[in-house]
Amino acid sequence: MVRLSLAALAISALAVLGAVNPLEHRGNKDPLHDEDTYIGVINATPYRWARGYINRYQVSGWVWPEYIDPGESFQLLAERRNGFFSQDSAAEVDYHLEGTSKPMSFQVQYRKGYPHKVWVAFKEELETMNNRKGSQHKLGFLRMPGGVGFVLAGTEGHFISNDPPITWMRDTLPDIGHIPLRELSLPRSHHAGMWKGVAPIGAGCTSNTLTQDDDLYNQLGNGGIRVLDVRATKWHGHFRESHASEVKGLGWQGMFGAGVHEMIDIVNDFTAEYPGELIIFDIHEEARNADDRFDKLDELETAELYELLQLLNHRISVPDNEDLTKWPLERFIGNGTTAVLVHIKKSWLPLGGFPGGEEGFVSNKNFPFWGRWSDKNHVDEMIADQLEQLRSHQTHRNSKVWNTEWTITQHTEDIIWPDESIMKMNWPAWRSLYHEFWDALTDEVYPNWLTMDKVHHNQQKALVMAINHCLAARKCGSLGGKVNMTAAE
Numbered sequence: 013m014v015r016l017s018l019a020a021l022a023i024s025a026l027a028v029l030g031a032v033n034p035l036e037h038r039g040n041k042d043p044l045h046d047e048d049t050y051i052g053v054i055n056a057t058p059y060r061w062a063r064g065y066i067n068r069y070q071v072s073g074w075v076w077p078e079y080i081d082p083g084e085s086f087q088l089l090a091e092r093r094n095g096f097f098s099q100d101s102a103a104e105v106d107y108h109l110e111g112t113s114k115p116m117s118f119q120v121q122y123r124k125g126y127p128h129k130v131w132v133a134f135k136e137e138l139e140t141m142n143n144r145k146g147s148q149h150k151l152g153f154l155r156m157p158g159g160v161g162f163v164l165a166g167t168e169g170h171f172i173s174n175d176p177p178i179t180w181m182r183d184t185l186p187d188i189g190h191i192p193l194r195e196l197s198l199p200r201s202h203h204a205g206m207w208k209g210v211a212p213i214g215a216g217c218t219s220n221t222l223t224q225d226d227d228l229y230n231q232l233g234n235g236g237i238r239v240l241d242v243r244a245t246k247w248h249g250h251f252r253e254s255h256a257s258e259v260k261g262l263g264w265q266g267m268f269g270a271g272v273h274e275m276i277d278i279v280n281d282f283t284a285e286y287p288g289e290l291i292i293f294d295i296h297e298e299a300r301n302a303d304d305r306f307d308k309l310d311e312l313e314t315a316e317l318y319e320l321l322q323l324l325n326h327r328i329s330v331p332d333n334e335d336l337t338k339w340p341l342e343r344f345i346g347n348g349t350t351a352v353l354v355h356i357k358k359s360w361l362p363l364g365g366f367p368g369g370e371e372g373f374v375s376n377k378n379f380p381f382w383g384r385w386s387d388k389n390h391v392d393e394m395i396a397d398q399l400e401q402l403r404s405h406q407t408h409r410n411s412k413v414w415n416t417e418w419t420i421t422q423h424t425e426d427i428i429w430p431d432e433s434i435m436k437m438n439w440p441a442w443r444s445l446y447h448e449f450w451d452a453l454t455d456e457v458y459p460n461w462l463t464m465d466k467v468h469h470n471q472q473k474a475l476v477m478a479i480n481h482c483l484a485a486r487k488c489g490s491l492g493g494k495v496n497m498t499a500a501e
């Protein structure tokens with residue numbers, strides 16, 4: 013799972029990788045595109061959307077289809093074309109939901125400003141969970157090749173959209189509580205503790221090690237993250253998240269991030285304020301001791317880590333000999349109580365006095381999951397690989413829990429351009445989430461864990477809620493054939 017590249021290597025890499033064509037690589041770095049963003053919308057309702065009012069002023073690419081059918085996504089590149097300094101270009105389009113009992117519509121807006129921001133304004137009688145009539149939703153701006161997305165899912169009176177509630181699990185429990193974990197989808201953040209870098213390892217720097225913008229509280233809150241990818245490294249007598257890898261001839265390179273204790277405190281603060289959610293601390297098996305040549309944790313150190321993790325509140329007692337992924341969600345949080353699980357890999361079981369299910373510690377033995385990391389630095393290759401893997405492993409909806417890693421990985425040549433940080437590289441992952449990713453899903457084929465870098469706003473959460481509502485719970489109609497409505501009855 014090595015994905016780091018480092019500044020020190022850049023110089024030698026320049027020499028070695030003579031084949032890299034700088035102009036080709038810079039491709040869309042043209043400043044002309046600095047104000048451009050992709051906008052994606054998903055119709056996860058049984059109602060066809062009909063285009064109404066449309067207007068644009070000094071914006072090109074603002075070409076919306078007359079209709080967007082149930083199940084469909086649509087995406088365009090909004091391009092501001094009025095010179096570099098003027099900020100008053102703008103564009104809007106209305107869509108009306110056909111066949112609802114009351115008139116409902118929304119407007120997608122590309123608002124003036126610097127940069128322009130994308131908003132969605134609800135009109136007429138449209139309201140969604142957590143969002144009143146007339147509410148306005150800021151999707152933000154993610155420079156091309158990045159983009160923003162809007163989803164409307166469900167039926168009249170039971171709509172889900174962007175800006176869902178913080179306590180999204182508790183609030184959707186009546187709809188999804190009966191569904192086993194292996195048929196639900198949960199948002200997962202890649203290297204949850206790498207929203208800050210506190211100290212370099214070798215020549216690592218923030219641009220090639222940080223994977224997150226938002227701190228853990230906001231990842232859990234607005235971001236809706238419920239599975240935390242945590243890599244614990246022992247350093248100066250305590251455990252920290254780290255993002256590092258061994259580079260031949262140069263030793264370990266990377267950075268230390270948040271403290272594991274600090275992350276536990278944040279999760280405890282969150283569960284105290286927002287009870288009733290299921291949170292999984294997914295400890296990566298690559299745990300090492302930085303003070304001891306980055307050797308893997310030994311027996312004693314593993315025991316120390318287990319002791320620390322027992323500071324997590326609301327760990328739920330579970331059996332060691334059942335497949336917990338077959339348990340419905342309500343069996344974990346059905347009483348409005350929080351449930352926290354600590355997940356480790358099976359390879360750790362013989363080490364360090366594993367506390368076991370009684371203490372809320374599980375392993376692949378009673379909580380099996382798998383997934384695949386693509387190691388692709390190009391979005392199209394990542395998409396092709398992830399979708400192929402998803403289809404071949406999720407042969408039906410109750411297959412073993414599958415983790416889709418919707419992330420783009422830096423390769424050595426990417427670091428020649430120092431502005432290609434991990435987070436910027438992941439802009440197109442966010443763009444494609446509301447288009448190619450959604451288009452590939454059906455009620456039998458969808459990931460259980462959706463892992464992203466740079467969790468920001470709530471577009472990952474909103475999409476996962478739509479997957480759960482429409483594909484897992486089958487409550488949005490057939491969506492143009494995505495969902496088998498016979499099975500829904």
Ligand SMILES: *[C@@H]1O[C@H](CO)[C@@H](O)[C@H](O)[C@H]1NC(C)=O
Nearest residue numbers: 342343344345346347348349
């Ligand atoms: C919910 O409450 C019932 C009755 O108090 C209890 O038996 C059950 O174990 C609780 N379930 C959870 C998930 O806490």
Ligand SMILES: *[C@@H]1O[C@H](CO)[C@@H](O)[C@H](O)[C@H]1NC(C)=O
Nearest residue numbers: 456495496497498499500501
């Ligand atoms: C739809 O679901 C029904 C009931 O579960 C099943 O018998 C049928 O084979 C499914 N159809 C398809 C096309 O999968």
